[in-house]
Amino acid sequence: MTTTTLAVLVPLLPFLGAVAGLLLGRTAPGFVRPLAVLPTLASLVLTALVAADQGGGRAVDAATELTPTGSVPIELALHIDGFAALVAVLVGAVATCVQIYSMGYLRDDPRYPSYAALVSLFTSAMLLVVYSGDLIVLLVGWEVMGICSYFLVGHYWETPEARAASIKAFLVTKLGDVPFLIGLFALGTAAGSFRITEVLDTVASGGLHHPTVVALLLLAGVAGKSAQFPLHTWLPDAMAGPTPVSALIHAATMVAAGVYFVARLLPVFQASAAAMTVLAVMAAVTMAGSALAALAQDDIKRVLAYSTISQLGYMTGALAVADRGAAVFHLLSHGAFKALLFLAAGVIIHAAGTNSLAAMSRMSNLRDRVPDAYWTMTVALLALAAIPPFSGFFSKESVLGAAEHVASGHTDHAPGAAGWTVLVAGLVTALLTGAYAMRLWLRAFRGQGTEAPDHGKQPLAMNAVLWVLAIPSLAFGGLAFRTLPAWFDGRDLSPTLTTSVLGTGVALVGGIVTYGAWRHTTALAARVPLGAVAAHPEADAGLVEAEAIASHKPAYGDIAYAPDPADPGRLLLGPLHRHAAVGFHLDAVYAALFVRPVLAGASLVRFLDREVVETYVRGAGAAPRLLGAVVRRAQTGNVQTYVSALLAGTVVLAVAAVLLATGV
Amino acid sequence: MHLAYPAVLSALLFCTGLYGVLARRNAILVLMSVELMLNAVNLNLVAFDVWLTRAAIETLHSGQALTLFTIAIAAAEIGIGLAIVLAVHRNRGTSDIDRLRDAAEGPDDDLDDGPDSDAAARAQAAGKAEATA
Secondary structure (H helix, E strand, O other), X not given: OOHHHHHHHHHHHHHHHHHHHHHHOOOOHHHHHHHHHHHHHHHHHHHHHHHHHHOOOOOEEEEEOOOOOOOOOOOXXXXXXXXXXXXXXXXXXXXXXXXXXXHHHOOOOOOHHHHHHHHHHHHHHHHHHHHEOEHHHHHHHHHHHHHHHHHHHHHHOOOHHHHHHHHHHHHHHHHHHHHHHHHHHHHHHHHOOOEHHHHHHHHHOOOOOOHHHHHHHHHHHHHHHOOXXXXXXXXXXXXXXXXXXXXXXXXXXXXXXXXXXXHHOHHHHHOOHHHHHHHHHHHHHHHHHHHHHHHHOOEHHHHHXXXXXXXXXXXXXXXXXXXXXXXXXXHHHHHHHHHHHHHHHHHHHHHHOOOEHHHHOOEEOHHHHOHHHHHHHHHHHXXXXXXXXXHHHHHHHHHHHHHHHHHOOOOOOOOHHHHHHHHHHHHHHHHHHHHHHXXXXXXXXXXXXXXXXXXXXXOHHHHHHHHHHHHHHHHHHXXXXXXXXXXXXXXXXXXXXXXXXXXXXXXXXXXXXXXXXHHHHHHHHOOOOOOOOOOOOOOOHHHHHHHHHHHHHHHHOOOOOOOOOOOHHHHHHOOHHHHHHOOOOHHHHHHHHHHHHHHHHHHHHHHHHHHHHHHHHHHHHHHHHHHHHHHHOOOOOOHXXXXXXXXXXXXXXXXXXXHHHHOO | OOOHHHHHHHHHHHHHHHHHHHHOOEHHHHHHHHHHHHHHHHHHHHHHHHHHHHHOOOOOOHXXXXXXXXXXXXXXHHHHHHHHHHHXXXXXXXXXXXXXXXXXXXXXXXXXXXXXXXXXHHHHHHHHHHHHO
């Protein structure tokens, strides 16, 4: 089979698996698990084959036009370069891991068939985005991912948090998608084609007239999908979905789609210095702000969610300094270790029966209950904090190195201001990353207090996946940074000495300071007993998590916050903690700016409908009724009155007739 | 005899009858007043018939024929009227027209399709059921 055929099969297999799963889910439950895992696994194998075929050489391009559209043609096109090939492997690998993990995680869930089918559909859409060479086809995958995300975040729709989060995720990403669509149309009309290659040719020859406007329009969609400031608020709330969904969609793949899209169309953004500066500022605000927020979260998954936003900030930062190799390198390594972090967090939530770090820090021996999660999570956290030789170190250093390269003026790919912004923000974030990774680790595994509950061993499917993902988290960066430039733009990705020392140094400082703060505050933990634990700790992991999420708000008064004086983050952030815990009140700002006006408008419309329009309707009925009531008063029942009235009428008529006849 | 005499007499009779119909309370007196009005009309018919006969050469005396009809119908009418009054009096112990106000619109009958009409419909249905039984 040719590379093209293989590449076509890659998104097709999970799609067929999803269709079959949705159709057969109820009638043939025995087929659900194979239908969930096997197509995804097959497409993982195929992506690996495609990557091997492509081998970082010339991009594979193939296109077929199904039907003429009359204007700008829409083609089913493939465009597989080194970026596409490798990102597809990542998507396939994470999706396979998540499907296998879900078999254990949601083993008693009645909605597992539809869940697995939606995950397959999502995988297929993401692979379509990755391989597509046509912007409209890419958009199809982009939107299918959006709707799958909506359904999967709302998997536990019995809980109000999940319902609200799914609607929020959908609306916020759609808010970005509208300008995105307009931007795509602008690109298509300028190039006369939606093919990515032709769009890039047009940009290269200067055929794009308003690059800043187009780039900013596209950036809105990217910010929505990749959860960048100011459209990132949906991602922390999306943690109300099941953990494997968080791992797949909200860490490794869908949120990376925006970054990947910018990497593909980087010349469009590069054509406008303003857009690159906006991208840099967006990245800086996102990565530093969300790292601060991560330090204050109490829900373990929300810590990871803010961490994801922060790491995505690194990727957009790398794009802002026009180094897409570094961005996709970080995307790949982050995809591996963040998926691992989420899946391990799922195991921990199941074992502890709570998603609250405050409650976990009051359990001793949690790490002995889940040794696999403990060790793999340690690896992933080290990778997250960019400690050498874990993979996160190499990818993060490549980002910082690229920023330093631009800042020092060695290249004119991007404005120097963008380089400085990204570099400074990147170093601050590295410090914060070290701090929150340390805090997460200490709070989850170094708790003191009552013995952690023992629910027996976790399912093998869940633990095995953790170890599979631990391998790339540990080794991918170190092995790949030499070979990856051949796949990407050819730019060097190896860490430079200055940024390595600086980055690792600040990360270590962050970790050590947090450790010190933890030693200082941990004595307080015993004095303030806290804890909300799921009602059925021995049940299926998915159910435990749903109960844990649902019980967090009643127990602590907020979904993200716990009044815990033993929290080292509280000591480190000081007065900032209260604001960081709620994401710097951005939700409140949005509520004031958008939600309340919309609600006020809705109540105005309701008022107009109820009170004004319906008044006319009611009046149309009430007036004749009133008239009737008045006329009915004449019906006294006294026959003589009637006759009198008759006589009076007759006399009046007669007089009138006489007067008319005589012509007076 | 001049036409004015019977015409004035019949007008007086008619007005008396009209006053009786409008003002008397006793149903029998009302019926008698109706007779008065009818007879005033009869008088008119006969008088004008005679007056027309003088002017015309040939006539069918339709006024007098009509008067005979009216007398016959009035006899039948008064019979039925008296029978009704008797029946009402037997049922209610009174033939006072002011009190016979069953056709009046009550003050609480604002709702058209209220329970009253339902009750009426039920009563009708019950009556039908009885009739078929």
